[in-house]
Amino acid sequence: MSKDLSPIILAFSGGLDTSFCVPWLRENYGREVITATVDTGGIDAEAAIALEQRALALGAVEHVLIDAKQDFFDSVIRHLLAGNVLRGQAYPLCVGAERGLQAERLATLANGRGATTVAHGCTAAGNDQVRFEVALRTLSPGLEVLAPVRDNSWVRDEQLAYLEQHGLPL
Numbered sequence: 001m002s003k004d005l006s007p008i009i010l011a012f013s014g015g016l017d018t019s020f021c022v023p024w025l026r027e028n029y030g031r032e033v034i035t036a037t038v039d040t041g042g043i044d045a046e047a048a049i050a051l052e053q054r055a056l057a058l059g060a061v062e063h064v065l066i067d068a069k070q071d072f073f074d075s076v077i078r079h080l081l082a083g084n085v086l087r088g089q090a091y092p093l094c095v096g097a098e099r100g101l102q103a104e105r106l107a108t109l110a111n112g113r114g115a116t117t118v119a120h121g122c123t124a125a126g127n128d129q130v131r132f133e134v135a136l137r138t139l140s141p142g143l144e145v146l147a148p149v150r151d152n153s154w155v156r157d158e159q160l161a162y163l164e165q166h167g168l169p170l
Contacts, residue, residue, distance in 0.1 A: 007032040007061065009110045011102065011132070014051045017121030017149045020159040022058035022074045023166055024148055025119055035060040036109055037104040039052075040072040057169050066105045072098060097132050103135035110143055119146035147165070 008025050010037035014076045025033050035055040037043065043051070048065050055063040076097045110118050118136055122129035133145050149159070162170050 004116055006115045007034045008119050009115045010035045011120040012037050016159055019147055021121050022060050026059050033062045034062045036064040038068050038105045040098045041069050091156045099131035100135040101131050104139055107140040117144040121149050123150050137168050153165055
């Protein structure tokens with residue numbers, strides 16, 4: 001059986017958890033990491049450049065910014081607004097709603113790049129990990145999904161120490 005040398009596609013926010021995942025995945029899987037950010041809104045040109053620079057500084061071979069703002073509005077937000085779907089009867093429920101679209105775009109990227117693995121930095125707190133993983137496995141059943149932070153129960157101090165020991169940006 002040959003070793004999988006395809007790149008790992010990492011859902012990348014630029015925060016500590018996903019930043020930690022870049023070098024950790026490279027080191028522990030011996031594969032290149034391509035970071036990807038699915039922009040459903042809120043990322044301006046300056047933030048996009050900062051995300052790419054951070055990803056490359058951490059060891060990613062490439063960073064991909066996927067513009068999904070219009071699709072997010074058309075396929076998700078407008079329906080939530082029209083249905084007056086509120087969280088706590090106070091504001092539109094949209095925080096978790098983006099995970100399906102993000103998973104779809106990451107699965108498409110992975111399939112297009114011949115990648116067999118998608119990773120994310122979700123911790124065990126909250127339902128985002130479930131939404132994300134169920135969507136990924138439904139849309140592309142053959143993809144392996146990795147959740148290193150959750151599966152290894154790392155805490156922030158351990159992640160910071162790892163990055164510091166490797167001389168990487170905190």
